[in-house]
Amino acid sequence: MNELLWYVSRGTGVASIALLTAVLVLGVVTAGWRRPHGESATVVMAVHRWLSLGMVAFVVAHVATAVGETYVNIDLVSAVVPFTSGYERVLVGLGTVAVDLMAAVAVTSWLRPRIPERVWRGVHWAAYALWPVALVHGFAMGTADQPVLRGVTALCGVVGVAAVVWRLLSSSPDRQRRDAVLEERWT
Template sequence: MTDWIIGLPTWQLTRILGICAYLLLFAGMAFGILYGYPFVKGKRKPSVYKTHMRLTNGGSLLALLHAAVLVIDTYTPFEWKEILVPFMAHEHPVLYGMGTLSLYGLILLLLTSDFRQKLSKGVWLTIHMLAYPIFMMAMAHGFFAGTDSQLPAIKWMYGATFAITLMLLGGRALIRKPVRRMAS
């Protein structure tokens, strides 16, 4: 069993898991933002919410696997403390620390969402708004620490997901902004 695990293409696996986790988290974030749009109502609202949760849960699971595979990687092995304690990595401690903090942030978001009914709306919303800086840290971690980030397709992926997130947030802010009426 040990030989099989060591024989896995762990470096490729961790890269694939990291990119897939990021894309699922981006899609989950996008659906979370869309959930607040006024045109998402009626039968659509629960469907958008379920999609948001499934994508976010899936991305979180892949992010956990991404971190776990680093421990068994033979190319650049990490110790558990380097993965579990932010900024302790032997290489690029700030960038890898951002990845660790993002993972802890995701776990906090998932747990508080599970206990949403037991928390006050203000507390839950404050914690849930941390999704934005958590997403930005995960993006910075992937873009600057990812070994595939020099590839044009990966650069485009990060740029496109960032731009789409900003557009969705901008659209939501415009829609929610109260219209000022001019005095006659």
């Protein structure tokens, strides 16, 4: 049974980072100046929300199986309070930080109709910290003899970085128009 929990923990961890990366990419797309409009925006936001919910479910399963398996000792407190684990304190702690950030983003998203928009947006920006912290946790805690798991995590890193770079480099239509006006000759 313990071996099964170990495999489920690794599998749900990799599925979690893959889902988190997909959620990040969709979030970046919907937050940018080139975001979809109309029905396609509704579909993209719905997929973003449903994948987020799925990611939360996989993270809960990942944490539960990591705490439940006894190959290494990770207790429930270490799953909630960062850097308290007796096993790989820093790396497990990074995973805990990611879980705590995920919980904050999830709770404020659930409460979004009841809280000010700027509060929700401020907490939602934590996702930009959540993703790299989770990525480092997953890559560093990944088993060395499991190249597929590390490969998936590395691929998620490439895809996530590409999405964020695209977001940073994409300019608003208004900015493009202002630049065009500035380039015109004023004689």
